[in-house]
Amino acid sequence: MLFFSKWKITLILGALLLGFFFALPNALPSETRAKMPGMFQRTINLGLDLQGGAHMLLEVDLTSVISQALENERDTIRDGFREADRLRTETIRVDNENDAVIVRLRDAADSDKAFELLRGMSKAVDPQSLSNDKTTKVEKLSAKDFRVTITEANIADIQKRTIAQSMNVLRRRIDPQGTTEMTIAPEGDDRILLQIPGAKNVDDIKSVINKTANLAFHMVRKESNNEAAMELARREGSLSKVPPGAAYFPEEEGGGLIVERRTKITGECLKTSSEGLHPEGNYPIVNFTFNIRCARLFGELTQKNIGQRFAVVLDDVIITAPRINGAITGGSGFIEGSFTLESARELSLLLNAGALPAKLVIVEERTVGPGLGQDSINAGKIASIIGLAGVGLFMWLSYGLRFGTIANIALATNIILIAGALSLMGATLTLPGIAGIILTIGMAVDANVLIFERIREEAHLGRPPVNAIETGYRRSLAPILDANITTLIAAVTLYFVGSGPVRGFAVTLAIGIIMSVFTAVVVARLITATWLRRKRPKSLPI
Amino acid sequence: MKDISLVKFFPMEPKVPFLSIRTLAALLSTIAIIASLALFSVRGLNYGIDFTGGTVIEIDTGTTPDLAKIRTVVADAGFPGASVQGIAPDASSTLDHDYVRIGIPLQPETEETGAQAQQIAMKATQDALVANIDGFDGPEDIRSQEAVGSAVSGELRTKGALAVGLALLMVLAYIWFRFEWQFGMGAVIALFHDVILTIGVFSLTQIEFNLSIIAAILTIVGYSLNDTVIVYDRIRENLRKYKKMPLPEVLNLSINDTLSRTILTSFTTLLALFALYTLGGSGLRGFSFAMIWGVFVGTYSSIFVASPLLLMLKLKRGVNTGNAEKAEARLT
Numbered sequence: 001m002l003f004f005s006k007w008k009i010t011l012i013l014g015a016l017l018l019g020f021f022f023a024l025p026n027a028l029p030s031e032t033r034a035k036m037p038g039m040f041q042r043t044i045n046l047g048l049d050l051q052g053g054a055h056m057l058l059e060v061d062l063t064s065v066i067s068q069a070l071e072n073e074r075d076t077i078r079d080g081f082r083e084a085d086r087l088r089t090e091t092i093r094v095d096n097e098n099d100a101v102i103v104r105l106r107d108a109a110d111s112d113k114a115f116e117l118l119r120g121m122s123k124a125v126d127p128q129s130l131s132n133d134k135t136t137k138v139e140k141l142s143a144k145d146f147r148v149t150i151t152e153a154n155i156a157d158i159q160k161r162t163i164a165q166s167m168n169v170l171r172r173r174i175d176p177q178g179t180t181e182m183t184i185a186p187e188g189d190d191r192i193l194l195q196i197p198g199a200k201n202v203d204d205i206k207s208v209i210n211k212t213a214n215l216a217f218h219m220v221r222k223e224s225n226n227e228a229a230m231e232l233a234r235r236e237g238s239l240s241k242v243p244p245g246a247a248y249f250p251e252e253e254g255g256g257l258i259v260e261r262r263t264k265i266t267g268e269c270l271k272t273s274s275e276g277l278h279p280e281g282n283y284p285i286v287n288f289t290f291n292i293r294c295a296r297l298f299g300e301l302t303q304k305n306i307g308q309r310f311a312v313v314l315d316d317v318i319i320t321a322p323r324i325n326g327a328i329t330g331g332s333g334f335i336e337g338s339f340t341l342e343s344a345r346e347l348s349l350l351l352n353a354g355a356l357p358a359k360l361v362i363v364e365e366r367t368v369g370p371g372l373g374q375d376s377i378n379a380g381k382i383a384s385i386i387g388l389a390g391v392g393l394f395m396w397l398s399y400g401l402r403f404g405t406i407a408n409i410a411l412a413t414n415i416i417l418i419a420g421a422l423s424l425m426g427a428t429l430t431l432p433g434i435a436g437i438i439l440t441i442g443m444a445v446d447a448n449v450l451i452f453e454r455i456r457e458e459a460h461l462g463r464p465p466v467n468a469i470e471t472g473y474r475r476s477l478a479p480i481l482d483a484n485i486t487t488l489i490a491a492v493t494l495y496f497v498g499s500g501p502v503r504g505f506a507v508t509l510a511i512g513i514i515m516s517v518f519t520a521v522v523v524a525r526l527i528t529a530t531w532l533r534r535k536r537p538k539s540l541p542i
Numbered sequence: 543m544k545d546i547s548l549v550k551f552f553p554m555e556p557k558v559p560f561l562s563i564r565t566l567a568a569l570l571s572t573i574a575i576i577a578s579l580a581l582f583s584v585r586g587l588n589y590g591i592d593f594t595g596g597t598v599i600e601i602d603t604g605t606t607p608d609l610a611k612i613r614t615v616v617a618d619a620g621f622p623g624a625s626v627q628g629i630a631p632d633a634s635s636t637l638d639h640d641y642v643r644i645g646i647p648l649q650p651e652t653e654e655t656g657a658q659a660q661q662i663a664m665k666a667t668q669d670a671l672v673a674n675i676d677g678f679d680g681p682e683d684i685r686s687q688e689a690v691g692s693a694v695s696g697e698l699r700t701k702g703a704l705a706v707g708l709a710l711l712m713v714l715a716y717i718w719f720r721f722e723w724q725f726g727m728g729a730v731i732a733l734f735h736d737v738i739l740t741i742g743v744f745s746l747t748q749i750e751f752n753l754s755i756i757a758a759i760l761t762i763v764g765y766s767l768n769d770t771v772i773v774y775d776r777i778r779e780n781l782r783k784y785k786k787m788p789l790p791e792v793l794n795l796s797i798n799d800t801l802s803r804t805i806l807t808s809f810t811t812l813l814a815l816f817a818l819y820t821l822g823g824s825g826l827r828g829f830s831f832a833m834i835w836g837v838f839v840g841t842y843s844s845i846f847v848a849s850p851l852l853l854m855l856k857l858k859r860g861v862n863t864g865n866a867e868k869a870e871a872r873l874t
Contacts, residue, residue: 049825057694059657201681206661361657363691365664371602371636372685378634379823387817391810398806431825432754435818439761439833442814443768446807450772453803479775482720486771487764489716490709494760497705499698502757509761 002470002529012526016413022420044422047430047504050377052370053197054205055500058170060190061359065162066155070094073136073148074101075262076121084117086110090144100149108143115140118148125157133157159189162357167192170360172353173208191363202367209360212315213350215267218259219301220309220321221246249311251318252337259311265301269294273351275344278336284344285334288351295331303327312337314347366500380434387438388415395445399452406527407448410519414444417515418508427511430504440512447484447520451476455540465540466532473525484517556801560845561794564853567846571735578742585745590752591688593702595648595695597664600629600685604677606639612675619670621646621663632823641685648692660689702756706737709760713767721774722858728851729770732843736766739839740832749828758832765811765833766840769804770848776800777852789857793849808841 004012025033026043033041048055074094081089081103088106095102105114118138125133133153141147167184174196175182183195199205221243247261273288290298301310302324311321312335319337339347392411396404418437422429455472463471488510495506591598603612606628613626625645631637646667649659664687671678690698710733718726740759744751776796784792812834819830 059693202687203665203681362661362689363657364694365661365687365689367684367688368686369682369684372600375632375635375637376823376825379632379821379826382634383817383820383822383826386821387814390813390817394810394813431823432757432829435754435822435826435829438814438818438822439811442811443765443807445810446768446803449803449806449810453800453806457799475779479772482775483768483771486713486716486767487761489712490760490764490767493705493709493712494757497701497708498753498757499701500753502753505754505757509764 019417019420022424023416026419042423045428047428049368049431049501050373051197052368052373054199054202055366056194056362057364058192058360059363060166062159062190065358067096069158080121100147103146105144111143118146125153165357169354169356211350212356212359214315214355216263216313217265218263218311218313220311221258249313249316249318257311264297267355270351273348275348284339284341285336286344286348287334290331299327299329376431384438387441391441403452406524407445410448410524411444413523414515414519418511421511427507428504430501432501432505433508436505436508444516447480447517448524450480459540465537484513488513556798560797561790564850571847575738578738581742581745587745587751588748590750591690592753593695593699595690595692597646597660597689599644599687600641601678602641602683602685607642615670615674619666623647657691660691664689706759709763724852724855724857725774727855728848731851732770732848733763735843735847736762736839743835754829755832758829762836762840766843769840769844773797773800773844797845797849808837811837
């Protein structure tokens with residue numbers, strides 16, 4: 001146990017040196033750090049609870065995306081039957097419970113033809129992939145009835161794309177310049193984790209998360225918006241009772257309009273948008289430019305409908321519904337509503353970032369202001385220093401200068417190695433993580449205590465110093481490993497089951513356990529062996 | 543070199559008759575466990591928002607806060623069940639006056655509000671405070687804000703219980719693999735003892751029970767086991783060394799052999815924990831309290847629960863069954 005070959009010593013010293021170098025950047029001012037080679041620039045990241053910032057867990061409303069997909073499928077089927085020759089349907093309706101569209105034919109004789117038609121509409125989920133997953137599955141319920149179900153593969157694909165797209169839109173909205181260090185990551189099946197360090201105004205962030213920013217231009221139905229129709233709708237108690245193919249949206253200013261449900265001019269048409277002032281009225285507006293395809297579409301639409309009104313609908317609310325005075329062919333225009341400069345800026349930001357494919361709900365939020373974070377860091381620092389000093393002093397008192405120093409060198413090395421490992425891994429130090437380190441300070445000396453007590457015992461049994469130390473190290477190895485592996489099991493469990501800051505605790509605890517075994521069993525043993533070889537003591541100062 | 547190692551004051555071979563008071567210890571532990579379970583079922587735990595859901599906002603009003611007024615404002619905003627308390631800042635804090643902690647219970651998630659209910663409550667409270675409390679101007683005066691919906695708090699509850707259960711199970715498996723089954727059982731019963739007593743003390747004191755306490759309990763599990771394994775290891779060694787010695791004496795000898803280590807390690811760990819408790823800031827006080835308690839209970843249970851259990855579980859001497867050879871073979 002006490003003999004170390006040359007290469008072993010080199011390896012141990014090399015590992016220590018590397019640990020020291022990885023830990024070093026944490027102690028350097030940032031200007032000096034910038035001059036170091038890239039590998040040694042890494043420092044320990046402070047968690048949001050220490051540096052301040054916002055942590056949010058957002059839930060993506062996937063059910064609405066699926067029902068939207070079903071409505072699209074229904075429209076596709078309706079168009080398909082309309083274009084097909086002599087194929088008449090009685091009803092085509094969405095069955096949300098079963099993720100399906102139900103088709104009923106008028107004539108049972110068309111059964112085979114309709115079946116072929118429906119099957120032809122099913123496409124490959126991912127044309128690039130080798131799997132043969134189709135978007136829909138067609139079942140014949142009876143000669144006249146068919147069920148078109150969206151396949152699980154398709155639903156999974158829709159969900160995956162919705163999450164990915166939501167994350168992209170969020171990034172563009174919160175960080176349009178791409179300068180903030182923030183984390184956006186999927187969590188579970190339907191959630192997104194958002195972490196923004198140092199966020200000053202969480203309310204601003206929340207307001208851009210809460211808006212879907214679904215923009216669409218709908219033609220207003222002239223014939224439907226007469227007094228009689230509105231009166232009927234009011235009497236029926238629900239304004240959603242609208243003619244087929246139409247939709248009712250409330251107006252921002254009160255009231256509402258019945259418009260064409262389908263439109264081709266949506267938020268995807270927008271190339272850019274920016275806030276501005278009305279050229280005459282000098283009040284805030286939002287300017288926009290369409291892409292080429294939509295500019296042409298919009299030009300044709302306005303050409304055909306001069307004198308009619310169209311409604312600009314944002315998130316199911318009509319912002320404005322101007323009358324078309326002439327064909328708009330330039331592909332650009334502006335939206336005027338009751339904007340303030342601030343809300344115009346926000347809307348143009350949202351429009352530039354694109355619409356969220358689904359509504360996002362904040363299901364968990366933890367925000368820490370910079371004041372509290374700094375307080376926590378200060379308290380953690382003081383507690384660590386006092387704890388470290390107390391334990392160090394106690395080791396000297398207990399084991400005397402010689403062995404106390406060995407234990408304390410091991411302890412100091414341990415702390416430095418923990419810092420080095422955390423820096424290298426890019427791990428995040430959280431408030432519970434600080435607790436983990438301080439706890440490690442207390443527990444780290446355990447391995448050394450075990451060894452020293454064993455050495456004392458062996459010496460007491462009459463073994464000469466070298467023999468006692470040798471035996472002490474050998475006999476304490478198994479209990480040290482057993483004891484620490486069990487603690488490690490607890491830490492690893494905590495890591496996999498825990499979340500957020502608790503994970504930070506598990507990481508520091510686990511690293512602390514591994515490093516404390518290494519420093520006690522390897523580093524301290526090397527020091528002891530070197531001392532024995534040089535001094536060849538006749539008795540043990542322990 | 544002059545030396546002053548205090549350790550020399552420890553008797554080299556302490557002969558404390560730990561095992562002779564095992565009946566008393568068993569009685570004490572049983573009473574404590576029953577009391578803990580009774581407390582837990584009657585009084586319950588003071589769960590934090592991690593597990594109940596709801597909203598907690600900590601604000602700084604610039605001066606010593608007028609708690610009565612804040613209470614009225616929050617109640618008038620629609621949250622009469624809210625808790626409002628002033629908290630003294632830590633010694634190392636930049637604040638020189640109390641700050642305020644406002645806790646709003648979980649708001650029902652109706653069709654109208656959905657999972658957003660907690661966010662709506664938080665906004666309403668803040669708006670009311672900005673309008674009515676001088677010195678609170680919104681985001682810049684918020685020290686922290688947390689809102690947890692019912693779905694997430696439910697998940698955290700399940701995960702927390704799962705973590706503790708899973709850790710106990712894996713530890714049982716490891717000890718089983720390394721020792722005889724009696725050791726595995728003994729260790730896990732001792733751990734249950736520690737976990738139950740920790741929950742009991744949290745029920746008694748009504749200190750907030752949150753995610754970091756789960757972390758503390760798992761660490762206590764690790765620490766207590768550490769202690770138990772050290773003693774068990776020595777028992778196994780002494781069983782082989784003194785084949786003729788009666789079991790209770792072997793157990794007592796092993797506990798005494800490892801006594802100085804047990805005391806020293808507990809002492810240094812407590813030293814660090816007391817530093818954390820007194821100086822580590824309010825955020826870690828619950829955690830360090832749990833750990834301090836855990837070190838005491840864990841040390842007690844390794845000596846008075848885990849070891850006597852080996853007697854009760856009728857640990858067989860290797861001589862008769864050949865288990866010692868097996869154990870030795872496993873060890874080497």
